[in-house]
Amino acid sequence: MAAPVYPFTVRSRDVWAIxxxxxxxxxTEPLAGIIDIAIIGRLGDAGMLGGLVLGTLLFDALFSLAYFLRIGTAGLTAQAIGARDPRDGLLHAARALLLAVLIGLFMIALGGPIHxxxxxxxxxxxxxxxxxxIYFFVRIWSAPFSLVNYALLGWFYGRAAxxxxxxLQILIHGVNVALSLLFVYGFGWGIVGAALGTVLGNAAAALLGLVLLLRHFGGIGTVLAAIVPAxxxxxxxxxxxxxxxxxxxxxxxxLMGAYGYFAAMGSRSxxxxxxxxxVLLNLMMVASFFLDGLAQAAEQLVGKSVGARFRPAFDRAYVLSMRWGLVIAGGLFAFWVLGGGLIxxxxxxxxxxxxxxxxxxWVAALMALTGMPAFVYDGILVGATLNVTMRNGMIAALALFLASAMVLEPLLGNTGLWLGLHVFFLARGAYYFLALERRRGALFPDPA
Structure with missing residues (x-):
């Protein structure tokens, strides 16, 4: 019996709708970090600012280990949508949410050794x-909420919602910013206030996201009935x-190993x-999250095309994602060069x-251009669930980054460290391009 194929069209407006x-x-993610840094930074205490910076980086690294809850759930859900799953990927969401709670509680239990x-x-x-x-032992309580949000966002984005x-993301960071301002300047809680604002922002979004998921399926009773334990x-x-x-x-x-090495070398200076x-890394994150929006579109459209077994949609999503990526990267580079000093x-x-x-x-601004292919390929590979390719490409790029940074940083100082990051991004993009060209045909076997 021939496997079903579900044709659909991919246009630029479909890309931009996501x-x-x-x-x-x-x-809002890097902006929240920027505002937290600005809130503490304007107190004029370089030590407090440095502690916040390292704390933020630490949680980025820690939570990134569970980022598969978001990107993995999105890819699996998109494929389920393409294959016309009548439950809209509910089982993928349920597995991810259960795992999110367990991992979050485990992180809290191991807070001391992690710190x-x-x-x-x-x-x-x-x-x-x-x-x-101080920042670490307050913010660690956000772990279950943050990871639940990863799972929920993966499901929503996988459905193209x-x-x-x-x-939900604006809620996370809007609550964070508002409460951080209140706690730091209004109550004088300093670094505790900045961390507590982040905890409460994630808790608010997790609660609302769960309510929206249950409402989509008609309530908790309907959800429990639709989830067969087997x-x-x-x-x-x-x-x-x-x-x-x-x-x-x-x-x-x-990925976080590369950023961690970068931060550690800066800390030692x-x-x-x-x-x-x-400060510059947060500006770079602004650019990266613009490109991540495009990657999210590629992820959903590619995942849908793989689930639908329809290669023309895959090829069109690939071309449009790269084309618009060049436009976005060029605009970000210009904005960064012209407005970076003011920021x-x-x-x-x-x-x-x-x-x-x-x-x-100047060297940080170039990240918009050198990083664009890597970000777009991330979305394409997640949608196609080519997880081994993503893993191997990142490991190879990390090795090249470490080798280049160890050579360039002693010669050029901080400039060499930044150039090492460019090597990291370019290596990822090149590896993913070559690997995807080899694997593309296998994604769409003969329907018969």
Missing amino acids: ALPASIAFI ALAAALLAPPPSAAPALE ARTGMM ELLDGTALRRMFALSRDLMIRSAA GEIVLSANA IDLMTTNEAVRAHARDFL
């Missing part, structure tokens, strides 16, 4: 270490999920270099940090 709200949503290991690896300056410790995903715990489905999760976790660990690099001044009042960040603005 990419635009996703970009708006994703931009000790992080402090040893990041080597915070003496002035920043107390702030890092990009506006709902946008609303299907939820199906061995084949679980093995696929855990294989995907394992490879994406390794991929995320390699002193609090001025650490803080300046953090740096808004983020910190420390003149030494400002001056150092301006000196390296």
